[in-house]
Amino acid sequence: MKDDRLPDFLHIGAQKAGSTWIHYALKEHPDIFMPENDNVSFFDVYHHRGEDWYQGQFDEYNGEKIVGEESPGYVKHPLVPKRAVNLIPDAKIVLCVRNPVERAYSQWWHAQKNWTNAPFEYALNYHAANSAIIVPGFYDYHISRWEEHYPSDQIKIVFFDDFTSDNESFIQDIYDFLGVDNEYAPSIVGERIKAGKDFNEPGSLYRARRRVRNGISELSPDIVRDEILRPVYNKSAGTLFNAYQKIIKPIGRSGYEEGMNPDTRRELEQIYYESIKNLERRTGRDLGHWFEYAE
DSSP states (O other): OOOOOOOSEEEOOOTTSSHHHHHHHHHHSTTEEOOSOSOOOTTTTSGGGOHHHHHHTTTTOOSOSEEEEEOGGGGTOTTHHHHHHHHOTTOEEEEEEOOHHHHHHHHHHHHHHHHOOOOHHHHHHSHHHHHHHHGGGOHHHHHHHHHTTSOGGGEEEEEHHHHHHOHHHHHHHHHHHHTSOTTOOOTTTTOOOOOSOOOOSOHHHHHHHHHHHHHHHHHSOHHHIIIIIHHHHHHHHHHHHHHHHHHTGGGOOOOGGGOOOHHHHHHHHHHHHHHHHHHHHHHTOOOGGGOSSOO
């Protein structure tokens, strides 16, 4: 059903806070249309592609009550709130927050198991990684930026703690905020949904392969793309990945189960302390259990 629908809501993150599970739970609801892509990223990464491209992400809309999309990077990007309100001023905003120390460690683990053997402490002291890993956890700051453009009653803050303890009630609370049947129970209640596929290859290699793949898809006639370019691409990418596996993978990696160095946790709790306290005041939620050392 072709329609000029744009999102009635955005799920803006945070990354490593149940975003993939939330996407599928929203998508499964009969009153909600969500595109298959769980990281549309129009307002941050692909804004240059224009509104027509964004509109095209919802071409499969078929009369559902509301439309939404998820892009976990939206929460931290400084331009996203203004860009979003200019196009969809009445949209509702959903943000799931997780203990920022645990969230940062989880994001590092997700990255390092795929492309680096660097310890967590190295990532924290490397500027680019620091920005990607640490900045998303300053929730109070990000919420304040969103509230400069959207009224607070259009913004829903939910907690990853509630997701882990009772994800049925958790998602039904979101359904209620969005104005759809809040008694609906998605089939994935109690299940764990992992984000994406573990390519076990370096991030730079994966990103390069993705850029080439996307370029082939967008710029080539179908017959040239399917019969010539993709077979060549698949062969060359596979050769490069196999070489990486032989050289790098045997080095080994530390396990997530080993946990964070206590000194590192203490430092991160100090970094996030004021932000967490501000979030407590904002939400009325006691977050003392997020601290092991800082209080």
